[in-house]
Amino acid sequence: MEDIVAQVMRQWQRVHPGLDTAPMAVIGRLNRCFLLIQQAADAPLREHGxxxxxxxxxxxxxxxxxxxxxxxxxxxxxxxxxxxxxxxxxxxxxxxxxxxxxxxxxxxxxxxxxxxxxxxxxxxxxxxxxxxxxxxxxxxxxxxxxxxxxxxxxxxxxxxxxxxxxx
Amino acid sequence: MEDIVAQVMRQWQRVHPGLDTAPMAVIGRLNRCFLLIQQAADAPLREHGxxxxxxxxxxxxxxxxxxxxxxxxxxxxxxxxxxxxxxxxxxxxxxxxxxxxxxxxxxxxxxxxxxxxxxxxxxxxxxxxxxxxxxxxxxxxxxxxxxxxxxxxxxxxxxxxxxxxxx
DNA sequence: AGCAAGTGTTTTACTTGTAAAGTATATGAC
DNA sequence: GTCATATACTTTACAAGTAAAACACTTGCT
Missing domain, CATH: 1.10.10.10 (Winged helix-like DNA-binding domain superfamily/Winged helix DNA-binding domain)
Structure with missing residues (x-):
C-alpha cells in the first residue's frame, strides 16, 4: 500500500519524467505527518481551552x-x-x-x-x-x-x- | 552534540523524573524539523509572489x-x-x-x-x-x-x- | 411538476499570527 | 550630566486561515 506522498511523486514523474523526486519522499512526508499529527494532537489541548x-x-x-x-x-x-x-x-x-x-x-x-x-x-x-x-x-x-x-x-x-x- | 529537542527532554526529566519522554523524541523533532524546513523552503516561493x-x-x-x-x-x-x-x-x-x-x-x-x-x-x-x-x-x-x-x-x-x- | 434533501461553492465573522512602528528604559561615550 | 544608540516589550495594521451560515443549483421522491 502506498501513502499519499508516494502517489503525488508518481504523478510528478508522469508529467516530468526527468525530475528527481527523492527530496519529496522526505520533505513531503514530513510535512504531511506534521499536519496530521498537529490536527490530532491539538484536540486534547482545546478541551482545556x-x-x-x-x-x-x-x-x-x-x-x-x-x-x-x-x-x-x-x-x-x-x-x-x-x-x-x-x-x-x-x-x-x-x-x-x-x-x-x-x-x-x-x-x-x-x-x-x-x-x-x-x-x-x-x-x-x-x-x-x-x-x-x-x-x-x-x-x-x-x-x-x-x-x-x-x-x-x-x-x-x-x-x-x-x-x-x-x- | 545535542539537538534542541533532546535538551527539552532532559529538562522535563529533571522536573518529572518518572515521565516517559520517548514520544517527544519523535513528535517534538518532527514538529521542529517541519518548522525549520517550512521557514527555509517558503523563501524561494515568496520571491515569485x-x-x-x-x-x-x-x-x-x-x-x-x-x-x-x-x-x-x-x-x-x-x-x-x-x-x-x-x-x-x-x-x-x-x-x-x-x-x-x-x-x-x-x-x-x-x-x-x-x-x-x-x-x-x-x-x-x-x-x-x-x-x-x-x-x-x-x-x-x-x-x-x-x-x-x-x-x-x-x-x-x-x-x-x-x-x-x-x- | 413540485418539493425536500443533498451537494458545491462562496461569504461572513472571527481567530491567530506577523512585520513594522511606537514606547519606555538602559548603557556608554563624551 | 546628557545625548546617541541599543534593548525589551507592546501596539497597530494587516495577512491568512477557519467554522458556520448563506446561496445556488441538482437530484430523487411523490
Missing amino acids: LTRSEFDILGALRRLDRELTPSQIARETFASGAAVTKRLRFLEERGLVARRPDDRDGRVSHLSLTGQGRTLIDRMLPEQVDYDASLLAGLAVERQRELAELLGELLLLLEGRPGVRAL | LTRSEFDILGALRRLDRELTPSQIARETFASGAAVTKRLRFLEERGLVARRPDDRDGRVSHLSLTGQGRTLIDRMLPEQVDYDASLLAGLAVERQRELAELLGELLLLLEGRPGVRAL
Missing part, C-alpha cells in the same frame, strides 16, 4: 522551573515577541501565569506559573505525552527509535543553518 | 494534468473550501489559472492552468525540489532513504485514522 502555543509557554515555564522574561519565552517557544505578548495577556487573564517587574531594569518583567497554572500543566503534560504515544503506537518501538534518531540527525543539521536557536 | 498554499494549487493542477473543480483542489491540497475560494480568486486575478463553468451542473466550475501559470509552476518546481535537496544535503543518501521509508510507515499509519483523505 488552550492553543498549542499557549501550552508551549506553560511548558517552558514548567520545564525550566524558573521565572522567564517575555523574550526568553519567545526564544524558548520559537515565537515572535508580539505573539508572546498576546499569549501572556491571555494566560494572565486566565490566572495561569503571574507577572512581576524587574528590580533593576524597568523594561523587563518576569513571568512565573501560578499554582493554578502549574496544576494545569502538570495535568496536561502526561495526557499529551500519552496521546502522542498513542499516535505512534502502530510503529514498532525499534522503528520509533530509528525514526527519532534520524530526525535528530536532520534537526541538528537544520539547526546549523542561520535559523533560530534556543536559550 | 506566491504562498506555499497557492503553489500547492498550481502543483496539483500541473501534476494531475487536467482541470479540477474547487472541491477537488481542496481535497488535493488538504485545504478547506473557503481557503480554496480565496486562493483561486488570487490566482485568477494574477492570470495563473482560468475558470470555466460546467455544462451540466451550474454549481460547479473547472479550473485549469493558463499558459502563464504553467510556465510559472514548471519554472518553480525544479527550483523547489533543488532547494529541498539542499536542505537534506548534509545527510548521507542512505540515511535519507531510511528516513523517507520510516516517515512513509508513519504516514500510512496516520492516514488510517479518521483524518482527511486524498482524491
